[in-house]
Amino acid sequence: xxxxxxxxxxxxxxxxxxxxxxxxxxxxxxxxxxxxxxxxxxxxxxxxxxxxxxxxxxxxxxxxxxxxxxxxxxxxxxxxxxxxxxxxxxxxxxxxxxxxxxxxxxxxxxxxxxxxxxxxxxxxxxxxxxxxxxxxxxxxxxxxxxxxxxxxxxxxxxxxxxxxxxxxxxxxxxxxxxxxxxxxxxxxxxxxxxxxxxxxxxxxxxxxxxxxxxxxxxxxxxxxxxxxxxxxx
Amino acid sequence: xxxxxxxxxxxxxxxxxxxxxxxxxxxxxxxxxxxxxxxxxxxxxxxxxxxxxxxxxxxxxxxxxxxxxxxxxxxxxxxxxxxxxxxxxxxxxxxxxxxxxxxxxxxxxxxxxxxxxxxxxxxxxxxxxxxxxxxxxxxxxxxxxxxxxxxxxxxxxxxxxxxxxxxxxxxxxxxxxxxxxxxxxxxxxxxxxxxxxxxxxxxxxxxxxxxxxxxxxxxxxxxxxxxxxxxxx
DNA sequence: TTCGTCTATCGAACAACGTACGATACGCTA
DNA sequence: TAGCGTATCGTACGTTGTTCGATAGACGAA
Numbered sequence: 245x246x247x248x249x250x251x252x253x254x255x256x257x258x259x260x261x262x263x264x265x266x267x268x269x270x271x272x273x274x275x276x277x278x279x280x281x282x283x284x285x286x287x288x289x290x291x292x293x294x295x296x297x298x299x300x301x302x303x304x305x306x307x308x309x310x311x312x313x314x315x316x317x318x319x320x321x322x323x324x325x326x327x328x329x330x331x332x333x334x335x336x337x338x339x340x341x342x343x344x345x346x347x348x349x350x351x352x353x354x355x356x357x358x359x360x361x362x363x364x365x366x367x368x369x370x371x372x373x374x375x376x377x378x379x380x381x382x383x384x385x386x387x388x389x390x391x392x393x394x395x396x397x398x399x400x401x402x403x404x405x406x407x408x409x410x411x412x413x414x415x416x417x418x419x420x421x422x423x424x425x426x427x428x429x430x431x432x433x434x435x436x437x438x439x440x441x442x443x444x445x446x447x448x449x450x451x452x453x454x455x456x457x458x459x460x461x462x463x464x465x466x467x468x469x470x471x472x473x474x475x476x477x
Numbered sequence: 478x479x480x481x482x483x484x485x486x487x488x489x490x491x492x493x494x495x496x497x498x499x500x501x502x503x504x505x506x507x508x509x510x511x512x513x514x515x516x517x518x519x520x521x522x523x524x525x526x527x528x529x530x531x532x533x534x535x536x537x538x539x540x541x542x543x544x545x546x547x548x549x550x551x552x553x554x555x556x557x558x559x560x561x562x563x564x565x566x567x568x569x570x571x572x573x574x575x576x577x578x579x580x581x582x583x584x585x586x587x588x589x590x591x592x593x594x595x596x597x598x599x600x601x602x603x604x605x606x607x608x609x610x611x612x613x614x615x616x617x618x619x620x621x622x623x624x625x626x627x628x629x630x631x632x633x634x635x636x637x638x639x640x641x642x643x644x645x646x647x648x649x650x651x652x653x654x655x656x657x658x659x660x661x662x663x664x665x666x667x668x669x670x671x672x673x674x675x676x677x678x679x680x681x682x683x684x685x686x687x688x689x690x691x692x693x694x695x696x697x698x699x700x701x702x703x704x705x706x707x708x709x710x
Numbered sequence: 711t712t713c714g715t716c717t718a719t720c721g722a723a724c725a726a727c728g729t730a731c732g733a734t735a736c737g738c739t740a
Numbered sequence: 741t742a743g744c745g746t747a748t749c750g751t752a753c754g755t756t757g758t759t760c761g762a763t764a765g766a767c768g769a770a
Contacts, residue, residue, distance in 0.1 A: 258735070258748055283727065294749035296730085305728065360642060362662065369677070376676030389676075390683035391695035395632075398696050402635025409593060429595070443609030443622075444602070450623035462624035463631050469706050470699030491719055491764070517757065527720035529759080538757065 259293030266291065266301050270312040274353045278410050282309075307364060313357040314365040320347045321371050333378045334472055338464065340375055341396055345460050348404040355404030359397065372397070382475040392471050399467050403460040423453050492526030499524065499534050503545040507586045511643050515542075540597060546590040547598040553580045554604050566611045567705055571697065573608055574629055578693050581637040588637030592630065605630070615708040625704050632700050636693040656686050 269290045273282050284305070288295045302308040324343055330336050348354045362369040376393045384392065414420040430452035438445050502523045506515050517538070521528045535541045557576055563569050581587045595602040609626045617625065647653040663685035671678050 260747085284729085285727080288749095295728095296750080297748050299729075300747060363665070369674075373674050373676050376680065380676060380679065386679050387683050388695075390680035390687070391692055392699070393676075393680075394692050395696035395699050398632060398635035398639070399628075401638065402631035405634065405638055406631070432596070441602075441606050443606050443613060443626075446613065446619050447609065447623040447626075450620050454623070459624060459627050462621075463628035463700070466625070466628050466700045466703030466707070467696070469703035470701070473702050473706065474699070493718080516755080518755085521720095528757095529721080530719050532758075533718060 259291060259297065261291055261293060261297060261301065263301050266298060266308075267312050267315040270308060271316055271351075274312065275351060278416070279353050279356070280410060309357050310361050310364040313354060313360075314367045316347070316351060316354065317358065317365065317367040317371060320344060321367050321374065324371065324374055329378075332477075333381045334468055334475075334477070336378045337375065337396060337471075338468055340378070341400055341464055342461070344371070345400050345404065345457075345464075348400070349407065349456065352404070352408040355401055355408035358401065358404075382471075382477065384475055388474060392474075395467050395471075396464070399460070399463050403456070403463060407456050426454070427452055492524060492530065494524055494526060494530060494534065496534050499531060499541075500545050500548045503541060504549055504584075507545065508584060511649070512586050512589070513643060542590050543594050543597040546587060546593075547600045549580070549584065549587065550591065550598065550600040550604060553577060554600050554607065557604065557607055562611075565710075566614045567701055567708075567710070569611045570608065570629060570704075571701055573611070574633055574697055575694070577604070578633050578637065578690075578697075581633070582640065582689065585637070585641040588634060588641035591634065591637075615704075615710065617708055621707060625707075628700050628704075629697070632693070632696050636689070636696060640689050659687070660685055 266287075269287060270282065273287060273290060282305075284295050284298055287298060291297070298308070302311065320343065324340055327336070327339055327343070330339075348358070359365065359368045359372070362372075372393070375396065376389065379389045379392055382389070382392075410416070411422070411425065412420075415422060415425050430448050433441070433444050433448045433451070436444060499520075502520060503515065506520060506523060515538075517528050517531055520531060524530075531541070535544065553576065557573055560569070560572055560576070563572075581591070592598065592601045592605070595605075605626070608629065609622065612622045612625055615622070615625075643649070644655070644658065645653075648655060648658050663681050666674070666677050666681045666684070669677060
């Protein structure tokens with residue numbers, strides 16, 4: 245039945261893709277509706293082609309995600325390289341970390357895949373290099389340098405993973421906004437026994453309506469302060 | 478055909494579960510073979526029952542993972558509460574963070590689910606409270622306190638997420654051990670252009686065969702040093 | 711006992727997913 | 741025109757989370 249439509253002449257055109265278009269549509273899909281929306285079928289639909297075609301460009305979904313991640317990290321890297329070198333390496337590190345974090349805030353799905361496989365993600369490796377290079381002017385051992393950069397990346401990723409969790413669908417639908425969602429948790433916390441949860445009560449107002457960027461900045465500041473101490477600058 | 482076996486009299490006994498046994502087998506499955514091995518069918522097999530029975534205890538896989546996580550966090554919490562209060566709150570915080578981290582090292586799957594939903598994960602909330610309470614004796618604002626505890630949890634989770642990634646199956650099978658796996662990456666890095674990747678070359682020997690615990694401890698130390706500075710103690 | 715009700719279990723089916731396979735269209739060179 | 745490498749696609753397979761309706765067992769009321 246349906247086969248008759250495929251006779252040729254009148255039949256549906258074959259789609260024509262490219263690595264670029266595949267990655268772009270993958271990223272668009274991830275941006276619009278999160279990781280759970282990225283399926284080979286949905287992606288094929290967007291590309292106007294068949295499901296199996298995608299496998300010509302990518303061997304698995306894992307590789308698709310790695311490549312999509314590296315694709316957008318490439319953009320972040322370009323922005324990062326446009327950043328001028330300042331006098332203070334630690335200030336530079338902060339600026340870079342904030343930039344990376346902002347990119348992940350814009351695309352929360354990044355957090356889960358960033359830096360997962362530097363074979364495929366060559367831009368991630370370049371970004372790691374870029375970060376680390378700023379530590380070369382600090383008075384540290386190679387050991388300390390390695391750990392310092394890992395710590396900074398850890399702060400970024402750690403904060404980002406928190407936010408990378410797909411919010412409940414009520415929030416995704418827009419039926420409930422983020423502040424109200426946070427507020428519900430805050431309310432539940434407020435109803436806890438103050439004797440048993442003194443700390444939670446102390447900070448519940450801070451938690452309610454808090455900004456993820458502030459939280460990240462504070463964590464980063466602590467790490468950088470520690471690093472500054474270690475480097476003696 | 479197969480239906481004849483189910484006549485009764487000679488038929489298979491009905492299984493009898495409990496929330497405890499469901500969670501225990503879930504944890505056992507996760508411990509033995511990782512998140513990808515946790516399927517309702519595999520779990521049902523272990524429990525000696527049917528697949529649908531699990532849904533009497535849990536509404537979804539997500540809830541199963543949340544409850545399983547909270548189940549083991551309960552144990553960690555007990556260990557944490559056995560820890561004596563020292564003179565220095567920051568030393569106490571370090572001890573607690575290390576304890577939590579060690580628990581996640583033992584069960585890498587924990588990292589991905591810990592603290593995801595404090596509705597279900599009441600033990601995680603208690604653990605958060607326990608951590609935060611140590612900051613009450615520091616000279617900080619509520620704002621700073623909130624961020625400090627978030628930062629510490631962030632360091633733990635951030636380090637743990639790195640390690641929580643399921644290793645390639647060659648490592649899981651035991652065909653390749655972790656050091657050799659790290660070594661391959663190190664080798665690939667060593668073959669990069671030293672002009673283009675000076676930092677990667679500087680730290681490749683540190684990366685090769687590095688201990689995740691060291692890496693975590695260093696990151697934690699930086700954060701705690703920053704916190705100590707902030708609190709002025 | 712007999713009935714009904716509440717708890718718990720289970721087989722079977724469903725839709726959606728990642729993936730494999732074989733067929734085939736298209737553009738090029740010989 | 742024939743052949744070949746590139747690229748596309750319909751289709752099917754096995755596995756997954758989840759749903760549904762049936763039903764077994766325990767226990768108190770009649």
